[in-house]
Amino acid sequence: xxxxxxxxxxxxxxxxxxxxxxxxxxxxxxxxxxxxxxxxxxxxxxxxxxxxxxxxxxxxxxxxxxxxxxxxxxxxxxxxxxxxxxxxxxxxxxxxxxxxxxxxxxxxxxxxxxxxxxxxxxxxxxxxxxxxxxxxxxxxxxxxxxxxxxxxxxxxxxxxxxxxxxxxxxxxxxxxxxxxxxxxxxxxxxxxxxxxxxxxxxxxxxxxxxxxxxxxxxxxxxxxxxxxxxxxxxxxxxxxxxxxxxxxxxxxxxxxxxxxxxxxxxxxxxxxxxxxxxxxxxxxxxxxxxxxxxxxxxxxxxxxxxxxxxxxxxxxxxxxxxxxxxxxxxxxxxxxxxxxxxxxxxxxxxxxxxxxxxxxxxxxxxxxxx
Amino acid sequence: xxxxxxxxxxxxxxxxxxxxxxxxxxxxxxxxxxxxxxxxxxxxxxxxxxxxxxxxxxxxxxxxxxxxxxxxxxxxxxxxxxxxxxxxxxxxxxxxxxxxxxxxxxxxxxxxxxxxxxxxxxxxxxxxxxxxxxxxxxxxxxxxxxxxxxxxxxxxxxxxxxxxxxxxxxxxxxxxxxxxxxxxxxxxxxxxxxxxxxxxxxxxxxxxxxxxxxxxxxxxxxxxxxxxxxxxxxxxxxxxxxxxxxxxxxxxxxxxxxxxxxxxxxxxxxxxxxxxxxxxxxxxx
Numbered sequence: 001x002x003x004x005x006x007x008x009x010x011x012x013x014x015x016x017x018x019x020x021x022x023x024x025x026x027x028x029x030x031x032x033x034x035x036x037x038x039x040x041x042x043x044x045x046x047x048x049x050x051x052x053x054x055x056x057x058x059x060x061x062x063x064x065x066x067x068x069x070x071x072x073x074x075x076x077x078x079x080x081x082x083x084x085x086x087x088x089x090x091x092x093x094x095x096x097x098x099x100x101x102x103x104x105x106x107x108x109x110x111x112x113x114x115x116x117x118x119x120x121x122x123x124x125x126x127x128x129x130x131x132x133x134x135x136x137x138x139x140x141x142x143x144x145x146x147x148x149x150x151x152x153x154x155x156x157x158x159x160x161x162x163x164x165x166x167x168x169x170x171x172x173x174x175x176x177x178x179x180x181x182x183x184x185x186x187x188x189x190x191x192x193x194x195x196x197x198x199x200x201x202x203x204x205x206x207x208x209x210x211x212x213x214x215x216x217x218x219x220x221x222x223x224x225x226x227x228x229x230x231x232x233x234x235x236x237x238x239x240x241x242x243x244x245x246x247x248x249x250x251x252x253x254x255x256x257x258x259x260x261x262x263x264x265x266x267x268x269x270x271x272x273x274x275x276x277x278x279x280x281x282x283x284x285x286x287x288x289x290x291x292x293x294x295x296x297x298x299x300x301x302x303x304x305x306x307x308x309x310x311x312x313x314x315x316x317x318x319x320x321x322x323x324x325x326x327x328x329x330x331x332x333x334x335x336x337x338x339x340x341x342x343x344x345x346x347x348x349x350x351x352x353x354x355x356x357x358x359x360x361x362x363x364x365x366x367x368x369x370x
Numbered sequence: 371x372x373x374x375x376x377x378x379x380x381x382x383x384x385x386x387x388x389x390x391x392x393x394x395x396x397x398x399x400x401x402x403x404x405x406x407x408x409x410x411x412x413x414x415x416x417x418x419x420x421x422x423x424x425x426x427x428x429x430x431x432x433x434x435x436x437x438x439x440x441x442x443x444x445x446x447x448x449x450x451x452x453x454x455x456x457x458x459x460x461x462x463x464x465x466x467x468x469x470x471x472x473x474x475x476x477x478x479x480x481x482x483x484x485x486x487x488x489x490x491x492x493x494x495x496x497x498x499x500x501x502x503x504x505x506x507x508x509x510x511x512x513x514x515x516x517x518x519x520x521x522x523x524x525x526x527x528x529x530x531x532x533x534x535x536x537x538x539x540x541x542x543x544x545x546x547x548x549x550x551x552x553x554x555x556x557x558x559x560x561x562x563x564x565x566x567x568x569x570x571x572x573x574x575x576x577x578x579x580x581x582x583x584x585x586x587x588x589x590x591x592x593x594x595x596x597x598x599x600x601x602x603x604x605x606x607x608x609x610x611x612x613x614x615x616x617x618x619x620x621x622x623x624x625x626x627x628x629x630x631x632x633x634x635x636x637x638x639x640x641x642x643x644x645x646x647x648x649x650x651x652x653x654x655x
Contacts, residue, residue: 059549080555092546096568105564106554161554 001069001083001164001197003033003056008065010051010221025051027221029065033199033214038191040208040215040229041201044244048221049201050169056199057086057167069164080109082165085158085196089170091150093142099153100125100138106161128160129153131190148179155190166191168200172207184211205245209233217241234357239367242288242360248317248334253324254364255287262287262361265324269301270354275361275370284364286326291317293358294335296343300353304333309343318343320350392628400622412629421601422630425611431517432524432607433585440525441577444532449562451533452540462537469530476527477594484508484519509596516596516605524591528584532577539573540566575649579642586638589613608634 008029011022025048033039041049054060056067058079066075074082085106093102103125107116116124129135132152142150151171158166171187172180188211191198202208208215209229217225217232217240225237236242242250255264260273264287294302296318304320311317318335325333335352337343343350361370392398393412398405416422451461468476483493486507490496495505506512508519543566551561567574589609592600600606601614608630615627 057553059552078555079553084553086550086553088546088550090544090546092544092550094547094550094565094568105550105556109554109556109560157550 002035003165003197003199004068005029005031005033005052005056006066006068008052008055008067009063010048010055010060011063024048024221026055026062029223031216031223031226033197035197036195037213038188038198038211039200040212041199041218042205042208042215042244043203043218045203047219049203049218051221052218053086053167053169053199053201056165057084058082059086083161083163084165084167085161085163087151087154087158087166087168087171089173091142091154091174093150093153093157095142097141098138099129099134099140099142099145102142102153103128103157103160106157124160125156128156131159131193132156132186146179147175148183151175151183152186155187159190159194159196163196166194166196166198168198170202171200172202172204180207187211206247209245217244219244235369236288236360237369239286239288239362242362242369246290248291248336250288250290250360251333251335252326253287253289253322254326255285255324255361256283257285257361257370258282262359264302265322267301267303270356270359272361272370274356285370286362286364286367288360288362289354290358290360291334291336293355294318294337294352295355296337296341296350297353298351300351302352302354303349304352306343306345306348306350307332309345311339313339315339316341316343318350389628389631392624393632395625398625400624405625412625413633416626416629416633419626421606421614422608422611424601424604425606425608428517428520428605429586429588429607432521432588433582435521436524436528437578437581437585439521440528441532441574441581443525444529444536444577445574447529448533448536448540449566451537462533465533466530468526469534473527473590474594476523477591480519480523480595481509486510510603513604516603520592520595520605523595524585524588527591528581532581535573535577536570539570543569571653572649575645575653579645579649582641582645583638586634586641608637 008026009024010026011024014020014022027048029052041052043049051060055062058074058077062075066073068074069082079086094105097105100122104121107121107124110116126135126138129138132155134149134152134156137145137149137153142153145153151174155166155168155171168187172183175183184207187198187200200212212229214226215229215232216223219240225232225241227235232241233245236245239252243252253264255262255269257263257272257276260271260276260279260281261268262270262272262285269287302322304322307319307321309316309318315336316339318333318337320333320335322333362368363370394408394410395405396407396409396411447465451458451465454461481492484495485492486495486505486509491499491505492508494508499505506515508515547565547569548561551565556564587609588607592605592607592610596603596605599619600610601618606614612627612630612634615623615630
């Protein structure tokens with residue numbers, strides 16, 4: 001089922017009596033989520049992504065705008081009539097019910113013709129449980145299970161009604177690192193098997209990048225970029241998106257464009273005539289360089305003060321300093337190069353050439369990509 | 371460790387033991403401190419005393435009526451309180467006021483409401499008459515009227531504490547459970563039965579158990595309504611009986627008082643054990 005959000009806006013009134021400023025949690029969302037895709041809503045905490053999810057689910061009523069599932073306008077429908085399944089961040093499994101009872105809970109709410117017999121419910125619950133591979137744990141209570149298993153139960157409970165849309169709120173944040181890797185593969189598998197359009201919310205860019213068909217990067221209620229993960233990573237539309245995606249984070253320098261060439265400090269680092277057409281265009285910019293965008297080169301244009309080299313097996317991470325680097329908290333430049341390279345650590349400086357595709361130039365004022 | 375044992379020994383174990391001894395000393399004379407022998411005569415006397423039987427009956431009626439009613443009412447009010455938004459704290463304060471009000475002051479208010487005097491019939495009677503009924507003397511009148519006033523009074527006194535505990539129990543239920551239920555279109559009644567009630571079941575049982583114990587020990591509320599001579603009012607309770615045996619007009623019989631106290635203890639003990647056994651099965655968390 002395709003999901004279309006049109007001018008979707010949610011404004012929360014201020015709770016503070018003195019400070020009357022409203023909170024715009026979701027600001028004019030316009031996206032179309034294609035049928036059968038796994039979509040990651042990505043943004044820093046407090047950016048309104050969970051509110052967006054709640055709006056799609058029907059737990060919140062939008063201030064303005066419309067929500068369509070397929071061609072049907074569901075804006076004013078209550079959650080149960082929308083056909084959505086929702087998995088909450090803390091799973092919200094009922095502690096006093098067994099796994100089976102938990103999974104059957106949504107089915108027991110059916111009224112009238114839809115009402116199922118006990119056997120039908122059990123069969124459906126078992127079906128959902130085997131989809132997430134917990135059919136052997138049906139008699140357990142939630143507290144007798146690991147976090148990963150609880151997560152599966154929550155997904156099974158969301159899937160048992162065969163929803164048109166599956167919504168996951170921070171599905172992996174309560175799991176440890178190893179389980180997280182496992183579970184995200186699991187979510188991908190379940191989504192592929194069922195073909196249900198799935199939207200999940202996360203603040204972890206790696207999570208979103210690794211399993212999504214499409215990611216939506218947002219900040220302060222505004223969508224910044226929508227696209228395939230690699231696309232968004234390779235072609236960020238602004239500095240925020242560039243900084244938010246990728247680990248280690250992108251290195252940002254202050255720079256200047258002059259004569260269709262890019263300068264970092266005094267150094268003329270590369271030709272940008274493919275991005276700037278007007279030779280007289282001269283302005284301050286931010287230069288974002290991905291860690292993998294550096295090439296060790298004794299004659300390279302960018303000279304940094306070498307701090308240390310971290311060997312990570314497959315590749316080497318070179319940590320150095322440059323006065324034009326802007327990341328206030330670190331001010332270091334982290335570049336990742338192949339382990340076949342040798343870095344002469346006796347020297348005080350290290351020189352790099354840059355891979356143009358990994359260098360992103362943003363206007364210093366608007367922070368939009370150039 | 372030692373100070374604790376000493377303290378417990380002097381103030382808890384010894385008195386209990388002493389009560390047991392008193393209760394089996396026959397014909398004990400308080401003034402001369404002599405007794406004729408050991409036996410169960412004191413128990414037999416107490417159990418055959420019509421005042422004791424009356425007190426036992428009154429206590430049981432109060433327990434059976436007030437504990438379930440007050441807990442149920444408190445639950446209803448707490449549910450109401452947790453679902454309203456406007457003036458919530460005002461209502462909470464209003465419902466909590468009886469808790470910080472002195473029992474005797476409350477008793478006076480109830481007198482105004484129910485007591486017939488030379489000058490007034492009491493507010494309730496005025497109301498009954500205004501609607502065409504015939505007045506009843508609630509304080510000195512028929513037994514059912516007195517027991518009714520007694521139960522209303524008890525419920526009114528114990529309910530604020532229960533509301534306080536239940537509202538905080540309701541507030542501590544994770545809101546996500548309700549969201550899950552809403553996503554599936556669960557009816558409010560089913561949400562209450564399937565989610566809220568199990569989630570606060572341990573609190574409810576705590577209130578029922580302490581409610582039983584408290585109601586069995588009722589005494590001051592009766593004094594506030596019917597005065598100190600509860601036996602002649604026919605409104606005595608078990609604790610009142612014990613007190614009267616010790617210090618009342620018929621007082622000076624520590625052996626009878628001890629026997630009655632131990633009978634009360636046995637009753638409370640048994641019922642608490644039963645409560646705990648039930649709660650182990652019913653409480654889900």
